[in-house]
Amino acid sequence: MRDGGRIAAAIEVLGDVERTRRPVQDALKDWGLTHRFAGSKDRSAIGNLVFDVLRRKASLAAIMGSDSPRALALAAAVRLWGRNVSSLDALFAEDKFAPASLTDDERVALSSGTVPADAPDWTKGDYPEWLASSLDRAFGDRVVEEGEALAGRADVDLRVNTLKSEREQVLAGLDHLKAVTCRWSPVGIRIPAVDGDLRPGHVSSDLAYKKGWFEVQDEGSQLAALIAATGGGRQVIDLCAGAGGKTLALSAALGNHGQIYAYDSDKRRFGDILDRIDRSGSRNIQIREPRRDQDVLGDLAGKSDLVLVDAPCTGSGTWRRRPDAKWRLAPGALDIRLKEQAAVLDNAVRLVKTGGRIVYITCSVLPEENEAQISAFLSRTPAFALGDAAAAFRAVTGQDAPELTRLRLDGRDGSMLRLTPALTGTDGFFVAILNRTA
Template identity: 30%
Template sequence: MPKVRGLRKRLDPARREAVRLLERIENDQAYVNRLMSAGLTDELEPEAGRRATEYVAGVTRWRRWLDFLLAQNYRGRYDSMEPRLRQILRLGLYELLFTDTPPYAALNEAVELARRLVRPQAGAVVNAVLRSLLRQRDFLPQPQTGDPVEDLAIRYSHPTWIVQRWLARYGPADTEALLRYNNERPWFGVRVRTDRISRHVVLHRLADRGLEAEPSPVLDDFIRVQRLGPLLEDRLIEKGLLAVQDESAGLAVRLLDPHPDETIVDACAAPGGKTTYIATRMRDHGRVLAFDVHPKRTELIRRAALQQGLTSIVAEALDLRQVSERYPELQADRVLLDVPCSGLGVLAKRADLRWHRRPEELDELVRLQDELLEAAARLMRPGGILVYSTCTIEPEENEARVRAFLARHPEFTVERADAWVPAEMVTDEGFFATWPPRDRMDGAFAARLRRTA
């Protein structure tokens, strides 16, 4: 009788896609959120798409720690390993250490990925390295470089330069708390269009579907959810009833305190989360002029406005530094300037940022932030409000920029944030500043400035 060949096992689509995306992130310096928003996992079933997203975020978050452990157990030069094989090892080790996947399943899947995506002999390498680490799982080796900063950065999988900055500013205990927070699976803020649906109804609907959600303790129109995927499948976002938005961003809009019938400029506005919240707070009466330098991202503002049925928003692709020339008569009641920044306050949700950022970029960002502040000031009417905001916790981009601006512009004064945000988030100087481990939201900063003349 002829020999019957066994059916070849189909590769798990979630793991296969995760390896491909991880290669894009490392080789092309691609950003996780852009890859996901580009729909690169759309061909997967929803469950597989969610797993691929979790794998990519988790491996990216823990990459340095995973590499340290793998290098300790690889016979050879780990930094010379084939890139795809390294991604498969990272994924397999991440599953062993941080997920509920049974160890035998994680091992078998990683071995099969290596055999099929690299070469047949690579499966033996993966099997040997991961089995060695599995035996050590309860007493993993710890970094001992002789430099405590380096050791902490490896153990919590952050660049050394960031850890060094934070240790100097916050001290060991608070720095470690921040590092731990950045490596937790984040909760996501979701804004509820309470003019259309009550927060109570949304929470009950999510509970009926078995989704973890809780009301925001600081904003009466926000909730917190642990997973976004099922929420997207529920179509509440598509219907304009919900919008994904961190509570810190919502608090920056509350600090702006928009009123109906005002003219408000949202500078650097894409993708439009704050823009639509401003219009909602104005009950869609007045004008919200949203500017962003990127035409494709400006289109996202228009789509968000259309999705949420908001007609007061006018979005234009225009550099803020050119707005006063294009519209010399424009005098805004309020301006929200959410500047491009290092993003070092959002590393819990954007783990890839920690690997993309470089310390020398701060000087360039600071110059841009100063230029944008000057441009925003030219759009203000006397008596108007300018809110300068960031999603970073770095003082060079936050307090230092406001102090430098006030030194150049004595016609502006600080209005303390106490009346608009929780007291624990107000600094001694009256600025709004969140601390992620305490507030369980992104690290953010905002200053409310009034033009007095």
């Protein structure tokens, strides 16, 4: 396919997403199934353009004066992919599968290519208008900067599995992908994001991955797991384990010692966790599946050194990877998540022994899900005190960087941590340590 046909395909997929409000990955998959002539490079280029549009949907619409799929795709091709009016005219003229020729109004808008100076912050920062007050509370005068960072392309981060390999060994094997060490995580490797229609490296097909030498995991998620592991623990519960990313990171950080119980209220979220455990070489992980009318964690009550609560959340910190999710998110979904977070925190209380700790993590940047949730928990649960997540960050990274003053969120007698793409180059994550004192 030529670029004109790829742009037309992206417009078609965006129209599907607009009509059905379904996840963009489903729309892209169905498009590929019904257009089997498209090669892997074509599908990659189309997917990249669709994702770039959804990352910058508000600002692109402001440039064009329209949020139609065609207007957004054209603006992305110019603003983000380096095309111009002349090159689009040439593309569309030579490719019978390209969109219709540019209109005069489109030429004017594309030639300008700038967001109006008086546009609101939520347009400049490309986030939903209804979240403006929440993100203002989180970031203040940095809200546009943080929104723009959340709308960028994400790098591919890997966690070296120290049970089987070392970082230098994995780095050497990924030299062809221009891999570098992560800035913060001592076990992190980064494959930088690519621009335009280029394809990112496909690391899961690498032999080292199949051997269990590394896992794909954002650096922020790595840091959250490493912070949780500070202080050790012979008995650990991952209360929202899902597919096991942080479970595996904990196992490696604890050197395969102790016992980790991986639990999730919905066993379907476990996915391929058993295969991942087997590949990793972890020997201290036990799966606890939920069972109807049975408390499968009852025997662990009051015995755990650490309960990891990787809480259900809006996922606002992962908008770089799931840009369609930010436009599908609704206030009702946030309300549901807040109730789920409070419930899982209260469930964790019964499992922690005196002197133990809960580590609460979200991949969200919204204060309601983070510092407000922790404040409410401490108010209703006097047996717990806020730990010092900033100190744990310094211990894990070996760094006391200037950014830490902005990452640190002071609370009653302690600190919480908010990682963001703008400040740390990671997905958005929140971490709080809750120590049981009585």
